[in-house]
Amino acid sequence: MKLFNQLKWFFTREWKRYLGAILLLITIAILQLLPPKIVGILIDLIIKEKMHGIQILPWISIILLVAIIVYILRYLWRVLLFGASYQLATELRVKFYSYLSQQSEKFFLENRTGDLIARATNDVDRVVFAAGEGVLTLVDSLVMGCSVLIVMSTQISFLLTIISLIPMPIMAILIKKYGQELHDTFRHAQSAFAALNNHTQEILTSIRMIRAFGLEKNQSDKFDIIVNDTGKKNMEVAKIDARFDPVIYLSVAFSNLLAVIGGGWLVWNSEITIGQLTSFIMYLGLMIWPMLALAWMFNIVERGSAAWDRIYSIINKELYIKDGNKTLPSSSGILQININTFIYPKNNIPSLKNIEIILEPGKSLGICGPTGSGKSTLLKILQRQFNITKGNIIYHSLPLSELKIDNWRRRISVVNQTSFLFSESIANNIALGKPNALQQEIEEMAKLADIHKDIIDLPKGYETQVGERGVMLSGGQKQRIAIARALLLNTEILILDDALSAVDSQTENKILKNISKWQKNGHSLIITAHRLSALINTDEIIVIKNGLIIQRGTHPQLIQEENWYKSMYYYQKLEVELENK
Structure with missing residues (x-):
């Protein structure tokens, strides 16, 4: 029942729909009490030979009319109730997507794609099912159950009602016990389903590599293990689920047995009539649905609660990147980078240290260095994918941490x-x-x-x-x-993160010349590259190694220094010459 409390914000907002559905369910419950009462009256009148033949038809017509009205009202409450639950599905998925779209790279390093897809689809479906069918079964079982109990105890026999309901407390205790077990087991089953989603997504994404390495059998065996594990966990859920119905049906059977024995004794002692006993047994038949519904409600609500816990554990996480409240002027500005230290989350070693760069509008900056030196890390920080540990980045004299994230990211484009x-x-x-x-x-x-x-x-x-x-x-x-x-x-700033690595030197040269012309409108360019020929015409080049800037200057300046840039440039130049021979 915790789930209903967790979703009270939605129930409060959509109270008109839910109230309308509840009123219709109450009306249906009252109407369903009429047929057993009419049948009991008819039986007594027939036994006493006070009614026969065509005189019965009006009463049968009333029963048919009640059935038609109940059918129409059931259609209406379904429209109201399930219309609201489908709205909840839409809102939860939009909210979930909106939350994911605000997340930094840190979040996606910690959460796998398949698991997030499972939460956005399967888990949301379970919550919505509980908000629709769960509310239906709760209200319907309570209204119908209470109505039937009142009629049985006041209109027929209070004693017989008590005798018939002896098995019910035992049933309630068992259902509560199974409900808790189902909650825990279903949560594990959903985690297994998420793992299956993850593995499936990885296989489909890397299918060409799997074929290239001939790993089909190996991956198939791994997939088989995960599928079997998911199947076992779902079977555990099914085993607990399967305990509900026998408990209900046994309770109903004992109730009927006690009703027949106790009712027969009351008829023998002339305390109730045969017609009243017939009505009582029909009313007891109406109690089957409330009892089944109650068990089913516990089932789907516990599943929904476990699913909600998984969804809420994601959307309730505090955003790693905080949004600012300031906006930038419409013109281009100077970009100032001053990173004293940057350390990745859950890491102790600094990835960047003492990085100081100034990029003016219309200028270009080249970044190079050995693999793993921190080039891409610097660009991720520029995009506000990570927070700077110590230092700041300023644009238009405003720190990026104070800017609205969307406002800043609209000023940059990344390849x-x-x-x-x-x-x-x-x-x-x-x-x-x-x-x-x-x-x-x-x-x-x-x-x-x-x-x-x-x-x-x-x-x-x-x-x-x-x-x-x-x-x-x-x-x-x-x-x-x-x-x-x-x-x-x-945009004002174009970032190319080794975005020319798959093109030949001639094409690279054409693209860079075209971008250089495009830059004349005041656009700035930041480009990282392993192939240093892409950086020759940039206004400044910085060389990063082990997170530190070890060289900076223009291309002509850097090839005069005996350092990493010069040796790598001539090595690559020689490599190209040998390839062209």
């Missing part, structure tokens, strides 16, 4: 080394950040990214579907489409 494309047309992928872009704008940006010719050579040109994650395109084509997508946003 990563691994470019993600959606299962859409090429035109839609380029226009992702600007859905209302004209075809002419899309083509202009594609030309700047040197991908226009490749696109028009495709069967459907810009309307070509790229497939899941851009499977129809090469790595270089995907990178260039991602660059066109970033350029279309026309």
